[in-house]
């Protein structure tokens with residue numbers, strides 16, 4: 073018992089040893105620190121001075137080239153050495169995942185460093201979304217900073233070429249702030265100046281002294297220009313006592329402890345800042361604390377005057393307590409000069425005192441973007457056809473001068489897409505459903521491509537459409553009658569040069585001739601199925617619940633099928649109902665008969681290794697059978713039509729169940745254990761029961777389907793080899809596409825093994841127990857494995873378990889489960905258990921959960937924990 077416990081501890085220790093030093097390092101929660109142009113293989117790194125964790129910008133932007141400043145320019149801060157530049161196109165955007173309604177400090181750094189050898193300082197504009205932030209004149213190294221509230225969960229920072237020089241960027245940083253600190257009635261805050269008073273070696277003070285990583289610059293405290301009356305001499309005042317700086321602005325401790333007063337007590341303390349434009353509106357944030365121990369006959373009292381108007385009169389700083397005072401209504405700067413003066417009152421015996429200050433220009437960003445559903449549809453279309461069009465970055469319609477090419481907009485508020493011209497863009501695959509989400513589209517040109525499949529019926533329901541050009545494609549089948557009807561009513565519909573498309577009444581005859589054999593074969597299939605059902609019913613005599621023997625599955629044991637494309641069209645009723653969009657293609661609902669439902673996946677891309685090999689691969693998959701694997705029922709290979717026909721499961725996927733998306737009661741702990749055990753058995757079968765063994769390569773909650781009896785089945789196995797993996801990163805934007813499930817060893821070896829499946833399965837286990845997202849940038853640790861490690865070390869197990877389980881579980885089974893999950897996500901594949909071991913452990917979890925319930929186990933779960941003898945032989949994970 074002890075030894076075993078020790079082993080488990082060792083496992084946990086091993087997994088989290090790597091995490092421990094991260095936990096001890098400063099908390100950079102929510103920070104995004106991009107070293108732009110950094111080669112991904114050098115990412116991430118910890119910048120030694122600030123301890124900030126910088127990563128490459130590779131996952132945040134698709135365009136641009138990597139550059140490096142020339143050596144003589146090498147900067148003390150390493151993050152400025154690499155850069156990304158954009159010689160082509162006009163506008164390029166970084167897309168960052170943020171939280172709507174949160175105030176962010178955004179900082180973009182630019183160090184030209186003659187990276188291109190041209191010695192020409194670039195000049196270009198930067199935008200926050202669709203709004204101009206500022207013009208960068210890169211003749212000096214610089215950081216630009218703005219505080220901006222995220223209007224949605226995605227934030228774009230765009231660089232725009234305005235002259236002949238190529239835009240570039242060195243760093244991009246994002247820091248979430250407290251919303252009660254720099255709040256404005258409207259507008260974003262562009263930093264003009266942020267200074268503190270202290271005799272200091274370091275010119276710039278930032279993270280980790282400043283928890284928000286604001287950059288504080290040293291004010292010129294020792295100005296000794298005797299003739300300069302604008303800058304009365306100041307002197308530093310400081311204290312060794314602690315100054316309470318806990319107000320929303322969270323001033324760094326070292327800054328709170330020092331401040332400045334005029335050397336001549338009768339002089340005011342003044343700050344003057346120059347505006348770029350007379351329309352600039354300044355806000356001053358002034359941070360005060362009394363640092364001296366005042367005698368009873370001493371007072372410090374002064375008026376705070378901004379642009380000649382008194383903001384506070386007879387103000388006294390609070391003793392050893394930071395107070396921040398700012399003008400709520402921004403001030404215009406007459407003659408471009410804006411100033412604040414602190415003037416001692418007559419009563420005061422001591423001169424004014426100031427600890428630190430910040431000056432911002434309030435920029436009004438008329439938040440305006442194209443209609444979000446239109447944008448989402450365009451992005452789906454872009455991803456589905458892998459369109460690589462230079463201008464397709466940022467907002468499609470705004471600003472008007474950088475509208476996407478091939479798109480026309482109606483500039484209403486918000487702007488809408490009214491025309492899309494994708495002719496001659498080498499599009500292939502089917503006409504995807506996303507087009508129908510462009511609900512105000514008037515003109516759609518998809519001509520001169522290689523589009524295949526049928527003409528979708530939904531085109532007829534798009535009320536705004538006036539022109540559809542589908543000529544010169546490889547479309548097939550019959551044009552939907554509803555669409556032809558609309559043509560009669562004035563829709564311009566062009567479909568010439570689609571040799572296999574039939575537009576006239578002859579279709580009906582052709583169609584019948586297709587349908588008859590399908591019908592016949594379905595009748596045949598139904599008969600076979602019926603016979604098999606009888607056979608099974610007699611054989612099993614109801615000893616097992618329906619859970620394991622849907623009639624259809626029985627039929628496929630003997631009946632592998634190759635379907636023709638017209639049959640597939642008939643089965644899916646012309647691809648009428650989309651039920652999902654899995655990897656590699658869209659999934660349609662289909663029926664082989666009234667009772668036999670199937671899921672038909674129309675592959676949107678060609679397999680990488682050629683049809684013959686792919687066919688062999690699929691033939692192999694047809695032989696794979698296990699109750700916990702979604703069976704392949706048949707397939708269709710015809711020229712450019714590839715479809716896979718799967719057994720149909722009715723009850724969504726695990727992700728939907730865990731996220732509560734499907735409604736209904738939360739999955740009980742027992743349900744979850746059953747599902748985990750099911751999938752573990754499916755995987756075990758792939759790894760050890762199949763000849764040749766198979767690696768799934770894409771285990772994740774969306775690939776785990778649930779049937780009406782809550783039996784879980786893995787789908788999509790065996791295909792990843794035939795198609796490039798990671799194709800989903802194109803579908804979703806940036807960080808969301810980070811695999812999360814991918815074996816970390818894959819990065820070094822580029823090689824997936826059974827243990828990679830174990831890793832992914834471990835992530836699934838963590839999701840099952842926590843219902844947390846795999847990656848969530850707003851958590852203490854973004855990745856679920858790190859987060860669980862962090863929580864185990866800092867907060868304890870009860871904070872990991874999905875709260876909606878409400879304690880209704882056996883805690884020893886929970887512990888065992890977590891230990892198992894943690895072992896599975898061991899960064900080293902050697903440390904991960906085999907699937908057989910995992911299955912056994914999960915069964916033990918089930919046993920203890922069931923015994924808690926007094927052993928009144930239902931038959932259903934029973935089938936899951938009948939010991940599977942053949943794998944019970946001492947497979948033990950090695951903690952190394």
Ligand SMILES: *[C@@H]1O[C@H](CO)[C@@H](O)[C@H](O)[C@H]1NC(C)=O
Nearest residue numbers: 094116117118125126127854
């Ligand atoms: C730095 O950040 C990256 C990505 O955000 C993360 O994967 C990595 O573990 C972090 N490294 C350290 C040492 O904090």
Ligand SMILES: *[C@@H]1O[C@H](CO)[C@@H](O)[C@H](O)[C@H]1NC(C)=O
Nearest residue numbers: 271307308309310311312330
């Ligand atoms: C306090 O200020 C004086 C100058 O007024 C300076 O010499 C001294 O180093 C400062 N002490 C600290 C702890 O900053």
Ligand SMILES: *[C@@H]1O[C@H](CO)[C@@H](O)[C@H](O)[C@H]1NC(C)=O
Nearest residue numbers: 314315316317318319393394
């Ligand atoms: C610091 O000031 C805040 C706000 O006035 C107060 O709530 C808090 O108790 C103070 N902390 C200490 C340690 O005095």
Ligand SMILES: *[C@@H]1O[C@H](CO)[C@@H](O)[C@H](O)[C@H]1NC(C)=O
Nearest residue numbers: 367368369370371420421422
């Ligand atoms: C305050 O009183 C002290 C003696 O208690 C004296 O030395 C000092 O000069 C007084 N200061 C003022 C401003 O009157």
Ligand SMILES: *[C@@H]1O[C@H](CO)[C@@H](O)[C@H](O)[C@H]1NC(C)=O
Nearest residue numbers: 481482483484488490512514
């Ligand atoms: C733009 O939309 C408005 C309002 O829906 C409509 O009245 C107008 O005709 C549209 N303009 C174009 C060019 O489609």
Ligand SMILES: *[C@@H]1O[C@H](CO)[C@@H](O)[C@H](O)[C@H]1NC(C)=O
Nearest residue numbers: 495496497498519520521544
């Ligand atoms: C069709 O596209 C090809 C390239 O894909 C192009 O060369 C050809 O000119 C296009 N034809 C028409 C009529 O646009």
Ligand SMILES: *[C@@H]1O[C@H](CO)[C@@H](O)[C@H](O)[C@H]1NC(C)=O
Nearest residue numbers: 445448449452505506507509
């Ligand atoms: C169309 O829009 C709806 C609702 O906005 C969304 O749920 C759906 O996923 C979109 N479909 C496609 C194919 O983009």
Ligand SMILES: *[C@@H]1O[C@H](CO)[C@@H](O)[C@H](O)[C@H]1NC(C)=O
Nearest residue numbers: 495519520541542543544566
């Ligand atoms: C339809 O597309 C074809 C091929 O690109 C083109 O030649 C034709 O002019 C288009 N027709 C219309 C009305 O746009």
